[in-house]
Amino acid sequence: MGTAAEPWPATVAAWMTRPVQELGVGQNALTVDVEDYFQVEALAARVSRADWDSRECRIEANIHRILRLCDAAKVKGTFFTLGWIAERYKSLVREIVSEGHELASHGYGHLRADRLTPEEFSADISTAKNLLEDISGKKVLGYRAPCFSISTGNLWALDVIRQAGYAYSSSIYPIRHDNYGLPSAPRYAFRPFADDDFVEIPVSSVRMFGANWPCGGGGYFRLLPLSWSLAALNQIDRHEKKACVFYFHPWEIDPDQPRVKELPFKSRVRHYSNLGRMEARITKLLHQLSWSRIDEIFPVAGATNA
Ligand SMILES: [Zn+2]
Numbered sequence: 001m002g003t004a005a006e007p008w009p010a011t012v013a014a015w016m017t018r019p020v021q022e023l024g025v026g027q028n029a030l031t032v033d034v035e036d037y038f039q040v041e042a043l044a045a046r047v048s049r050a051d052w053d054s055r056e057c058r059i060e061a062n063i064h065r066i067l068r069l070c071d072a073a074k075v076k077g078t079f080f081t082l083g084w085i086a087e088r089y090k091s092l093v094r095e096i097v098s099e100g101h102e103l104a105s106h107g108y109g110h111l112r113a114d115r116l117t118p119e120e121f122s123a124d125i126s127t128a129k130n131l132l133e134d135i136s137g138k139k140v141l142g143y144r145a146p147c148f149s150i151s152t153g154n155l156w157a158l159d160v161i162r163q164a165g166y167a168y169s170s171s172i173y174p175i176r177h178d179n180y181g182l183p184s185a186p187r188y189a190f191r192p193f194a195d196d197d198f199v200e201i202p203v204s205s206v207r208m209f210g211a212n213w214p215c216g217g218g219g220y221f222r223l224l225p226l227s228w229s230l231a232a233l234n235q236i237d238r239h240e241k242k243a244c245v246f247y248f249h250p251w252e253i254d255p256d257q258p259r260v261k262e263l264p265f266k267s268r269v270r271h272y273s274n275l276g277r278m279e280a281r282i283t284k285l286l287h288q289l290s291w292s293r294i295d296e297i298f299p300v301a302g303a304t305n306a
Pocket residue numbers: 033035106110145146147
C-alpha cells in the first residue's frame with residue numbers, strides 16, 4: 001500500500017517533507033459535514049441505524065439556513081455530504097451545487113474508517129462518490145472520514161481514498177482527543193504519497209504549551225468563547241500565513257432538534273451545549289474572516305476552478 005504501509009513515525013516524518021502550498025494567502029476553507037442529528041457518533045449508543053429512516057429529518061431546513069447564511073456573507077464552502085442523505089434528498093444536493101458550493105463526500109453511511117476493513121471502507125466511500133456524482137453531474141474530488149477516524153492504526157485508509165478516485169481528503173485532526181486525532185501529523189496540508197498529487201488537508205489546530213489544540217470547529221467551538229476561537233484562527237491566518245480549515249454540522253445550528261434521551265453526560269454536553277448560540281457565532285465567523293471552497297484554496301488535481 002505504498003508509503004502508508006511504513007511504520008507510522010517514518011510515515012509522519014515523510015509527510016512533514018511534503019507540505020502543500022495554498023493557492024492564495026488569506027483565504028480559509030469553510031466546510032460543512034452534511035449529516036442529520038441522529039447520525040452523530042455521540043448519539044450512536046442510543047440511536048440504532050435501523051431507526052434512521054423513522055427519525056424526524058431536519059437536514060433540509062438546516063441546510064437551507066446554512067445556504068442563506070453563506071449567501072448573506074457572500075461565502076462559498078465545501079459540503080462533505082453523506083451518501084445516505086444524498087439519495088434521499090437529491091434536490092438538496094443540487095441546490096448546494098447550484099449555489100456555487102463544492103460538493104464533497106462524507107462516505108455513505110457515516111461509518112468510522114477505523115472500524116472497517118479496507119474492503120468495507122472502499123465500498124462505502126465508492127458508493128458515496130458515485131451517488132453524489134450521479135445526482136450532481138459534477139466530479140467529486142474530496143472526502144472526509146466520519147469522526148476524523150484516520151489515525152496511526154489505519155493509515156491504509158488514505159491509500160484506499162486515492163484508489164477510489166478522490167483527489168484529496170480532509171480526515172486528519174492533528175490533536176489529542178478521546179475519540180479521534182493524530183497529534184503528530186502535520187498541522188497543514190501535505191502530500192501523503194511521494195508518487196502522486198493526492199492531498200490531505202487537516203482541520204485547523206493551534207500550537208500552544210507544546211501541544212496542538214483544536215480550533216477548527218466541533219464541540220470546542222461551541223463550548224469555548226467565540227473570542228478564543230477567533231484569536232486562534234487569526235493566529236493561523238495572520239501570523240502563520242496559512243489557511244484555516246473550519247467545519248460545522250447542520251444540526252449544530254438547530255436548537256429545536258428532537259432530544260435523544262438517556263445519553264451519557266459527556267455525550268449530552270458535547271451534542272447539546274450552546275446550540276442556541278451557534279447561528280450567531282457562525283454568522284460572525286463568516287463575516288470576520290475570508291472563506292472559500294477547499295478546491296479554490298488548495299491545489300487539488302482535477303479542480304476546474306482552482
Ligand atoms: Zn460526520
